[in-house]
Structures are given as C-alpha cells and as structure tokens.
Amino acid sequence: MKVILINKKKLLLFLILILFFSGSMIYFNDIGYKVLEVLASDKMLPIYSVNTEEKKVAISFDAAWGDQFTDGILDILDKYKVKTTFFLVGFWVDRYPDMVKKIYERGHEIGNHSTTHPHMSKLSREEIIKELNTTGEKIYNITGKRPNLFRPPFGDYNNTLIKTAKECGYYTIQWDVDSLDWKELGVKPVVDRVTRNIKNGSIVLFHNNAKYVLEYLPLVIEKLQKEGYKIVPISELIIKKDYYIDHTGRQRKIDKSKSNNCIK
Template sequence: MTKEGPKYVGYRMIIVFFTVLLATVVIKTNKEFDSLNVFSPTKELPIYSVERKDKKIAISFDAAYGDEYTIDILDTLDKYKVKTTFFLVKFWVENFPNRVEEIHKRGHEIGNHSATHPNMSRLSPEQIAEELNSTGDEIAKITKVKPTLFRPPFGDYNDTLIREAKKNGYYTIQWDVDSIDWKELGTQSVVDVVTRNVKPGSIILFHNNAKYVREYLPLVLERLIADGYEIVPISELIHKQDFKIDSTGKQIPIKQ
C-alpha cells in the first residue's frame, strides 16, 4: 500500500467538495424547476376550432356597425336552410332591436360581442363583467334567452378575460378561418379564402355589414354544402364539457 502525500489528499478533497457542490446545485435547480411547473398558472385560451370526426363547421357574423345587409343575409341563410351564430354588440342591439328579434325568430343563435366594443384585455375584471352582463341582459330582454357564447372585439383577450367570461357563464369563441371580408377585396377573394382554409370543426368569421356579403355568401354556402360540410350554430359545434384546448386553440374532447 502506498502512502498518499498531503498534496494528493488535498486534490482529492477539492474534487469531492466540488462534486458535492455541483450535485447540490443540480438537485436544487431541478426542484425549483418542478415547483415552477406545478405552480405556474395555465395559459387560458379561447376556442378557435373544434376537433370533430364529422364534417360539421360553424359560420358566424359579428355585428357592431350597420344593418344594411342583415335581412339579405337572413334570407340567404333561409334559402340554403343554414343556421348560424350572430355575435352582437350592445349598442347594435339597442339600435336595431327588431333585427335582434328577427335573427332569433329565424332560428339563429345570438352571442355576446361586448357592450362598447373595447380592447377587452385592457379592462379590469369588474369592467369585463359589466361589458358581458349588460350586453347579455339586453339580448335576453328581447329574445328571452341569455347568450352563452362570447367573442371578444378584435379577437383581443388575455387570461383575465377568459376566466371572467367563464365565471359569468360564457365560452369564449374566436375563429380559425377569417374570411377577410372586412378588407373589401371583392367577392371571389372571400370565397377563395374560406373554401381553401375550412376543415371539419372550423369556425368561420364574417361580418354582417361587409361590403360584398350579399354576393359572396351564397357562393360560399354552395361550395361548402357541395363539399359535404354541415353548417351548424357554434353551440352545436363545440363540446360543452370534458374537453381541453391545445396550443392552437383547437377544442379537443377528453375521452372518458
């Protein structure tokens, strides 16, 4: 057996010390990382589309400004026997109560689109609740049905908005197919964008006062129906419970 010199023993002690120190740092870091994973709040997401095995899709109209084409839209939807969802702003409801009643009477779903059309992510929880509830009450006053779907103006949202909407009885709904009818690029542009991007479970965004809505709507409906899609109101498309939402906003049912 050889005798270890003081210098050799010193080196060994230094190596052991740094090995223990490194192990301690790694363990502590891993614990902190796990703790962050456990306690970090989950990112809240609205529903952009729905995972479905059938070919159901939904069409929606946002109504905030103007009413020039609403009856024409309703007549076209009647012609093709299609039911959709209209998201209404409170001041639109107040300005056009007869239209709200007509939309409801013809069997279409009415959703909440806020009271004043603000950027909702800038509001406090109390302000969000006021936007939602005052609009919901105004709609229910006419239709006798309180809406359960909410679409934030401009598609603007944050975690607080999603949580407050849920607390007040609303599913927050976005879209995965923007018709870009608001860009006023013409009829064919809308038809092409919608028909190229739609897929089972899609939610399509239109506007009730878009410039070419009377021209593009029948063409879009004919193409979608010919392609085998079944168009339903959003509440018939989404899952009401036992679901998760992936990072793209797709609502996916949780198998029991």
Template structure:
C-alpha cells in the same frame, strides 16, 4: 466497487424528476396534454378557435357592431340554403336594431355576445369586462327571452385574464380559425377563396353583417361547402360543453370517450 450515497433531498428530487418525465411521456403518448398542463400549471388560457370532430360540420358566424344594411340579405341567403349561423351582437347594436335582433332569433339562428361598447378587453378591468358582457346578455334576453352563453372578444383581443373572466360570467370564449377578412372589402374572390380553401371539420368562420361584399359571395360559399359535404350548425351545436380541453392552437378537443 464504487458506492454512491444519496442525501434524502437528492433522492426526493430524483424521484420528482422521474415522475415528471414519466408523466410527460405517458401524456404525450395519449394526447392528454390538458391534464399535464393542469398538473404543471403552465397552460395559457385560450378561447375556442375550432373544434376537433370527425363530422363535416362548420359554424358560420357574423359579428354585428355597426350598421345593419346587409343583415336582411344575409338572413335571406341563410334561409334559402337552410343554413343556421351564430350572430355575435354588440349591445349598442342591439339597442339600435331591436327588430333585427328579434328577426335573427325568430329565424332560428343563435345569438352570441360581443360586449356592450366594443372595447379592447385586454385593456379593461375584470369588473368592467363582466359589466360589458352581462349588460348585453340582459339586453338580448329582454328581446328574445334568452340570455347568452357565447362571447367573442371585440377585435379578437384577449389574454389569459380575459378568457378566465369570460368563463366566470358563464360564457364560452369563442374566436375563429377561418377569417374571411370581409371587413376589408378585399374582393369577392378573395373572400370566397379564403373561406372555401381553409374550412375543415369543426371550423368556425368569421364574417361581418356590415361587410358589403359578404352577401354577394355568401350563397356561393355555402353551396360549394355543401357540395363538399359540410353541414352548417351554430357554435353551440359545434362545441363540446364538458369533458374537453383546448390545445395550444386553440382547438377544442374531447377528453376520453367524449368524441363525435
């Protein structure tokens, strides 16, 4: 009979490997990768691209950074269809169009934060990021009486440090999983097909208030998605506020019984 002698160091290493393997197997089976990532400290910080939900809910979002030519028309279409949306506003836009900010808010839509000067956040310091976010939140609060809790990075540009810094300002970092590419003016049918074919439960759709083809196709998009059973909610109504994790695709998923 052959005897195997393990040193204390080897034994501890074997136990550690066994625990990691067991831990991984259990969490792979239960889908709780968020806790595993925290344990291993391997998770990359990600914004929320979409939400896991059994409900047929979708969030329409509009970034406002430049002009306001089509804002009123978009608001009219939303109102006609009894659809709520979230508008991500740049601080410079807020300064230029305070009446539009007030109108968006008074129409019952949500206002999110899109920075003050629309820089690439991955290229500026955490201190500058916080200034960009908090300054715009203050601008919006002076008009509406309410600050912001949602932030969308300009250009969709982020890294782990950006997401971490956004959280430190008390904001949820929001991206999108359905891009209308309306800013490219690709044609009404292209915008329509991209949105209607890609929307699923918990989707966040990206539009722009200054894209000239958006108001021409928005009514049809809303009506056809409604015909499929979708309800339009704000981003804050869509996302989980606690007991969640964000998987490697950017989908926000509930932990435990925090489901809907």
C-alpha cells in the same frame, strides 16, 4: 486634466446602439407582456375550432356597425336552410332591437360581442363583467334567452377575460378561418380564402355589414354544402364539457379511457 479622445467610428456605433436599445425598450414595453403571456405555461386560450371527425363547421357574423345587409343575409340563410351564430355588440342591439328579434325568430343563435366594443384585455375584471352582463341583459330582454357564447372584439383576450367570461357562463369563441371580408377585396378573395382553409370543426368569421356579403355568402355556402359540410350554429359544434383546448386553440374532448390523458 485628462483629455479622452474618442474614435469617430466608435462614437457613431455607440450612438446607434443607444438608439436601438431605446427603441427596443419602447416596443417591448408595449408588446412584451403579450410575448411573456404566450410563453407562459398557464396561458389560457379561447375556442378557435373543434376537433371532430364529422364534416361539421360553423359560420358566424359579428354585428357592430350597421344592418343594411342583415335582411339579405337572413334570406340567403333561409334559402340554403342554414342556421348560424350572430355576435352582437350592445350599442348595435340598442339601435336595431327589431333586427335582433328577427335574427332570433328566424332560428339563429345570438352571442355576446361586448357592450362598447373595447379591447377587453385592457379591462379590469369588474369592467369585463359589466361589458358581458349589460349586453347579455339587453339580448335577454328582447329574445327571452341569455347568450352563452362570447366573442371578444378584435379577437383581443387574456387569461382574466377567459376566466371571467367562464364565471359569467360564457364560452369564449374565436375563429380559425378569417374571411377578411372587412377589407373589401371583392367576392372571389373571400370565397377562395374561406373554402381553401375550411376543415372539419372550423369556425368562420364574417361581418354582417361587409360590402360584398350578399354576393359571397351564397357562393361559400354552395361550395361547402357541395363538399359535404353541414353548417351549424357554434353551440352545436363546440364540446360543452369534459374538454380541453390544445396549443392551437382547437377544442378536444377528454378521452377518459386513457389514464395518461393529463390536462394542465
């Protein structure tokens, strides 16, 4: 009978390695597919911003959890003669149909933000279509206009989502300036974060029920207008056809005069 003697240090190292690789497998099992997707050459991206020489930007509001500040937002936007885009979740539309109508009648654009606010990358094509169509129909029944902009909840997307949204007539919209207003850090952090990161073609993310929205919104608008920016709805900012999206998510117009302008 053979007796194998194992050095205590080697045994300890062996056990540590086992624990490390076990943890790594669990971790990468959860995010590995996302890493591979990012590295893949056929990775599709939504529109994060738009390449333009004009000093035009868009500010947008996601609406999902309340409406106590929405009237105030509309009044501020009227005061500064600004039109924006509101992305609405289906259950928000159900709860506040009069507010949906008011947003539309005040001249603002309404986009689709799903029906149940799920992680869209985890849904099948059929489930994505249901999320889009259900809320699209709700918005149409109130406003008489079908939305053609879609913002995925949590900014969560994959190729299936973008392809399916396009088939359903939607441009998938993200943002390149996140106000982080949902963190409730105060007024100054939001104003500083937005105004320091803005550039031509930026899309800014706000939330209609953020705690300090009625305080930071006029300050942001005043500063942007003072710097010469024109604030427009997202549909007036994006390029509707003959475009591509670069690796940063910036939408660019195809220059047909250049023969080497290849799109993958």
